[in-house]
Every structure is written in C-alpha cells, then in structure tokens.
Amino acid sequence: xxxxxxxxxxxxxxxxxxxxxxxxxxxxxxxxxxxxxxxxxxxxxxxxxxxxxxxxxxxxxxxxxxxxxxxxxxxxxxxxxxxxxxxxxxxxxxxxxxxxxxxxxxxxxxxxxxxxxxxxxxxxxxxxxxxxxxxxxxxxxxxxxxxxxxxxxxxxxxxxxxxxxxxxxxxxxxxxxxxxxxxxxxxxxxxxxxxxxx
Numbered sequence: 021x022x023x024x025x026x027x028x029x030x031x032x033x034x035x036x037x038x039x040x041x042x043x044x045x046x047x048x049x050x051x052x053x054x055x056x057x058x059x060x061x062x063x064x065x066x067x068x069x070x071x072x073x074x075x076x077x078x079x080x081x082x083x084x085x086x087x088x089x090x091x092x093x094x095x096x097x098x099x100x101x102x103x104x105x106x107x108x109x110x111x112x113x114x115x116x117x118x119x120x121x122x123x124x125x126x127x128x129x130x131x132x133x134x135x136x137x138x139x140x141x142x143x144x145x146x147x148x149x150x151x152x153x154x155x156x157x158x159x160x161x162x163x164x165x166x167x168x169x170x171x172x173x174x175x176x177x178x179x180x181x182x183x184x185x186x187x188x189x190x191x192x193x194x195x196x197x198x199x200x201x202x203x204x205x206x207x208x209x210x211x212x213x214x215x216x217x218x
Contacts, residue, residue, distance in 0.1 A: 023127040024086045026165040031089035035067045050151045058117035062122020063144060065102060068094030087172055107136045112143035119144060121152040128170050134179045140213055141183040148214040150184055156191055156206035171208045184212035
C-alpha cells in the first residue's frame with residue numbers, strides 16, 4: 021500500500037511532527053470508559069506516543085503498525101516489542117479491554133473497513149471499548165503519496181452496525197497536520213462499546 025511506503029520513507033519527519041502532539045482531550049474521553057490496568061490494543065501505533073502514555077498509567081499495551089520504520093521507532097519509544105502487521109492480519113480473540121486506533125484507520129479502503137471493525141469486535145472482551153479517529157469528510161482523497169478515506173457522523177454508522185454501539189461521535193478541529201489537513205481542518209472521533217453481534 022502506498023500509504024505504508026510513505027511512512028517508511030518519512031519516518032523521521034513523521035516522528036518529529038507527531039511525538040509531542042497534545043491529544044490530552046482524547047486520552048481523557050477514552051480513559052473515562054476503561055478500568056485501571058486494562059489491556060489495550062494500540063492499532064496502527066505510529067511512533068508509539070500513545071502506547072507510551074497508556075503504559076505510564078499502568079495499562080498493559082500491545083502495539084502494532086504496518087510500517088516497518090514505525091515499528092522500529094515505536095519499539096524504541098516504548099521500550100518493548102511492537103508487532104509488525106496490517107489491520108487485515110488481526111487475529112486476536114476476546115483478548116483486549118479496549119482498542120485505540122488513533123489516526124490509523126483513515127487509510128483503510130471503505131470496502132475493507134467493516135471487515136476490520138469485525139476483527140476488532142472479535143478481539144475485544146465483552147463490553148470492550150473502541151476508539152478511532154478519521155479525517156473529516158465523506159470520500160476517498162489523495163494527499164501526496166497517501167490516500168485517505170474520510171468519515172463523518174453519518175457515513176461511519178453502517179460500519180459499526182451490529183458490532184459497536186456509539187458512546188460518543190464528535191468533530192474536532194485539526195490543529196496538528198500542516199501536510200495532510202482534512203477538509204475544513206477537522207477530525208471525526210468515535211468512541212464505542214462492543215455489543216453482542218447477531
């Protein structure tokens with residue numbers, strides 16, 4: 021995938037741009053719904069910033085990324101092994117209390133996303149929590165060497181149906197990205213709880 025190649029080739033710049041980003045509001049909303057010492061899957065962990073934060077709070081974090089260079093940087097950042105695989109390779113069952121997919125699913129094609137969300141559902145324990153962010157919009161968008169699949173409050177819902185019950189879905193300003201800012205400079209944030217699927 022071209023987006024993975026982008027991160028492999030721009031790992032140092034991406035690290036510098038994201039390692040100190042302040043997303044304390046997202047952390048707070050997510051952590052409100054999980055217990056202390058929860059088992060968290062950081063899905064598409066990038067440089068390891070968020071995994072490091074959760075580890076410092078005492079959570080048990082498993083992190084993975086599809087980019088080999090991101091895996092190297094994240095492993096060094098969190099001082100533990102980071103797994104190298106894609107969303108399509110997820111094969112966990114009833115293992116995690118929560119899944120954190122911050123700014124990572126946004127490169128997944130629309131026709132693959134529901135299958136990946138099903139894999140997330142299977143990976144979570146009963147009533148598990150799922151958090152994700154997407155660039156705000158409603159269509160596929162090329163941005164240099166990366167491809168984004170943007171989401172809004174309406175078009176995300178069919179992907180969650182029968183697997184997750186939304187706790188909160190909200191739009192927030194994109195104040196971080198100077199290179200691939202989304203339309204109207206915004207993010208879509210989703211916070212959900214796993215439900216029994218039919």
